[in-house]
Amino acid sequence: MNAVLKYALPSILGIAVLAIWEYLVRHFDIPPFVLPAPSAIGGALAENFTSLMASLWTTLRVTLEAFALAVAGGVALAVLFSQSKAIENALYPYAVVLQVTPVVAIAPLILIWVGFERINLALVIIAFIVAFFPILSNTTLGIRSTDHNLIDLFRLYGASRWQILRRLQLPSALPYLLGAMKISGGLALIGAVVAEFVAGSGTASGLAWHIVEAGNRLEIAKMFAALGLLAALGIAIFSALSLLEWGLLHRWHESALKKQG
Amino acid sequence: MCTKWRVFMTALLSLSHVTKTFDNGTEAFGPVDLEVAEKDFVSLLGPSGCGKSTALRVMAGLLIPTGGAVKFPQARPEVGLVFQEPTLMPWATALGNARLPLELKGAARREAEARAQAALVRVGLAGFENAYPRELSGGMKMRVSIARALAAAPRLLLMDEPFAALDEPTRQSLNDDLLTLWREDGLTVIFVTHSVFESTYLSTRVVVMTPRPGRIAADIALESPPDRGEAYRLTPEFSAAAAKVSKALGDAHR
Numbered sequence A: 001m002n003a004v005l006k007y008a009l010p011s012i013l014g015i016a017v018l019a020i021w022e023y024l025v026r027h028f029d030i031p032p033f034v035l036p037a038p039s040a041i042g043g044a045l046a047e048n049f050t051s052l053m054a055s056l057w058t059t060l061r062v063t064l065e066a067f068a069l070a071v072a073g074g075v076a077l078a079v080l081f082s083q084s085k086a087i088e089n090a091l092y093p094y095a096v097v098l099q100v101t102p103v104v105a106i107a108p109l110i111l112i113w114v115g116f117e118r119i120n121l122a123l124v125i126i127a128f129i130v131a132f133f134p135i136l137s138n139t140t141l142g143i144r145s146t147d148h149n150l151i152d153l154f155r156l157y158g159a160s161r162w163q164i165l166r167r168l169q170l171p172s173a174l175p176y177l178l179g180a181m182k183i184s185g186g187l188a189l190i191g192a193v194v195a196e197f198v199a200g201s202g203t204a205s206g207l208a209w210h211i212v213e214a215g216n217r218l219e220i221a222k223m224f225a226a227l228g229l230l231a232a233l234g235i236a237i238f239s240a241l242s243l244l245e246w247g248l249l250h251r252w253h254e255s256a257l258k259k260q261g
Numbered sequence B: 001m002c003t004k005w006r007v008f009m010t011a012l013l014s015l016s017h018v019t020k021t022f023d024n025g026t027e028a029f030g031p032v033d034l035e036v037a038e039k040d041f042v043s044l045l046g047p048s049g050c051g052k053s054t055a056l057r058v059m060a061g062l063l064i065p066t067g068g069a070v071k072f073p074q075a076r077p078e079v080g081l082v083f084q085e086p087t088l089m090p091w092a093t094a095l096g097n098a099r100l101p102l103e104l105k106g107a108a109r110r111e112a113e114a115r116a117q118a119a120l121v122r123v124g125l126a127g128f129e130n131a132y133p134r135e136l137s138g139g140m141k142m143r144v145s146i147a148r149a150l151a152a153a154p155r156l157l158l159m160d161e162p163f164a165a166l167d168e169p170t171r172q173s174l175n176d177d178l179l180t181l182w183r184e185d186g187l188t189v190i191f192v193t194h195s196v197f198e199s200t201y202l203s204t205r206v207v208v209m210t211p212r213p214g215r216i217a218a219d220i221a222l223e224s225p226p227d228r229g230e231a232y233r234l235t236p237e238f239s240a241a242a243a244k245v246s247k248a249l250g251d252a253h254r
Helices: A002-028 A037-047 A049-085 A083-099 A105-112 A116-144 A146-156 A161-199 A207-216 A220-249 A254-260 B003-008 B052-060 B096-099 B098-104 B109-122 B136-153 B170-185 B196-202 B230-235 B238-251
Strands: B011-021 B027-037 B041-045 B067-071 B080-084 B156-160 B188-193 B205-208 B216-221
Touching: A002 A037, A002 B052, A002 B080, A037 A049, A037 A220, A049 A083, A049 A116, A049 A207, A049 A220, A083 A116, A105 A161, A116 A161, A146 B052, A146 B080, A146 B170, A161 A207, A161 A220, A207 A220, A220 B067, B011 B052, B011 B188, B027 B052, B027 B067, B027 B216, B041 B052, B041 B196, B041 B230, B052 B156, B052 B188, B080 B136, B096 B098, B096 B109, B096 B136, B098 B109, B098 B136, B109 B136, B136 B170, B170 B196, B188 B196, B196 B238, B205 B238, B216 B238, B230 B238
Parallel strands: B041 B188, B041 B205, B080 B156, B156 B188
Antiparallel strands: B011 B027, B011 B067, B205 B216
16 A cells, blocks of 8 residues: 555646646746646657667766776775775875866866867766765775774785775775765766766767757757656666665665664 | 783783772772683673773773783784773764674775675674664664674674673573684683573683672683573582682672
């Protein structure tokens, strides 16, 4: 019953909002360049389906590549930090600088350096910068939160650094990493979209480019269609990562226990 | 020092003038002179913060003493360690936790599996091999922790207030099971506790420590029957022994 309600309620609400929206637009005769009706947005989606899907794929690819790099790079650097305090002290401030500098401000520089002829690489780098930090900081925290008594126990039985890392510290950090991945997945998408905006039209071909183009031509329905696809993409990424988290943690982690209780 | 132990038994572990001072200047314990004979059950009794846990870690070789020497007059024995908390890996099953020491030592998988399995049976956890720690009660988690220590077939078992967080019936049943394991395996046990009754019930010898920095205030040999059980707790002999230990603890804190 509860499970049904959990999905039924937001669905009913969504359908109701769309119906009221449709009614209001028709009733007050709102011009489509101010607010198009849901039916018009659906029409725009159908009309531009092929090009929108191609753009969706471009944005998805940039996002996933940046996300994969962020996870690999963040975990690798966190592991390096755990092995050497000196490396951590030397590098961490720069990771913070990269994080706190607004990506919109760095993006033009990266576009120039990488070159517009390799636009997708530039987009991946920019999205990576946005997505990277939560992975690094959470994984570092997770590795550091390893039970000290367990480390002592591993040492008592003669475990090598590598064994302690692989069999104890990395599993301890896993819940932290998975939490960070849910944040970074969304951030990678935001980074990809921001990068496309900065790159401007004529170069990039993702969903953000569609939004800019449609905006310039006052094709608001098409804008909404692209926006809807972006939101759907974000939800899909978040859901996939939540599923991954559940799959890896539900047998042993406290967070899963509370949900059952 | 109780010379009796030196004369009649082989020392397994010997501490001479051992001290430990932490980097921040806190003197944890010492100097401590202590010889532990083979198959002895020694309790280190003292209040929280008297450095007895630190002393246990020094004996385990996990902390380097600031002064003095920890020696194993024979060869260094296989050491097992049990903490106050069960200290299990939450992502591993009971069996996965119990076979950890063997895996780290590079034992073959099948052998590790079999020995861990046997250790779980001995602590009364047959049938719980595939349970995760969060599915087990506090007492059962502690049993997994003991099984893990036993899996590596230790000769010296170091225990740091292992039952302090458990309720009374659970603690008593674990006390009795521990005594059985100690007798059957011919273990040497060093047991840190702050409970007069627990130390009196379990030990062949109670070493009473002063407040920090912990030193040895009294060293009491107990003549408890080897096959003592629940009934022993109600005997006048037990009361007399507990009174003696309690008085020594009181004197140490004056």
